[in-house]
Amino acid sequence: xxxxxxxxxxxxxxxxxxxxxxxxxxxxxxxxxxxxxxxxxxxxxxxxxxxxxxxxxxxxxxxxxxxxxxxxxxxxxxxxxxxxxxxxxxxxxxxxxxxxxxxxxxxxxxxxxxxxxxxxxxxxxxxxxxxxxxxxxxxxxxxxxxxxxxxxxxxxxxxxxxxxxxxxxxxxxxxxxxxxxxxxxxxxxxxx
Numbered sequence: 001x002x003x004x005x006x007x008x009x010x011x012x013x014x015x016x017x018x019x020x021x022x023x024x025x026x027x028x029x030x031x032x033x034x035x036x037x038x039x040x041x042x043x044x045x046x047x048x049x050x051x052x053x054x055x056x057x058x059x060x061x062x063x064x065x066x067x068x069x070x071x072x073x074x075x076x077x078x079x080x081x082x083x084x085x086x087x088x089x090x091x092x093x094x095x096x097x098x099x100x101x102x103x104x105x106x107x108x109x110x111x112x113x114x115x116x117x118x119x120x121x122x123x124x125x126x127x128x129x130x131x132x133x134x135x136x137x138x139x140x141x142x143x144x145x146x147x148x149x150x151x152x153x154x155x156x157x158x159x160x161x162x163x164x165x166x167x168x169x170x171x172x173x174x175x176x177x178x179x180x181x182x183x184x185x186x187x188x189x190x191x192x
Contacts, residue, residue: 007096007166014165015091015158024155025089031152032087034142035135039083043076045134046127056123058116086159099163103170121171128164132157 015021035042050056051067060075062068082102089095106119136153143149 007100008091008093010169011096011162011166012091014162018158018161020155020158020162024158027148027152027155028089028159029087031139031143031156034139035083035087038138038142039080040076042083042131042134042138043079046079046131047072047076049130050127055120059119086156086163089159096166099166100170103167105170106167107171118171121168124167124171125164128160132160135160 047060050060060067060072085095085098103124106124107121109116109118132153135156139149139153139156140146143152
């Protein structure tokens, strides 16, 4: 009989590992107004960063190489929805499945965009780091108490890492767009 993986249990174990507790969740939720009032800025910052990098820009342009504004707006909306969902974090059956689905969507390109390959896991990791930095700066700039801003930033960092762990579980394999040449100094490892 097949077993169903216990995603809430995994999330709970990782929360214990990183030290994310109710006090951290309370801190995250206390930043709701600041984060949501600045969601447009935060999403624009993230997607501007994507557009500046050729390896991530390709996911947001049309066949002419022009930014696909409709696709970009949809992705910004999705990121803002994810931020709202993060604020409403609950350790239930649904939350980790939504995070896992996010990883699967990013790691398995739809057939009409298969030529682009998957979004490499390193960009998921880098994006989380980018969001952590942007979030820390936002909280520092917008909150009156710098100690409370730092504590909230730490809580957000823990929560983002919990989500990243589950998202990366959706990366069974990455779908490359082209073969990678083995560097000369490693070719002896490939010999029979």
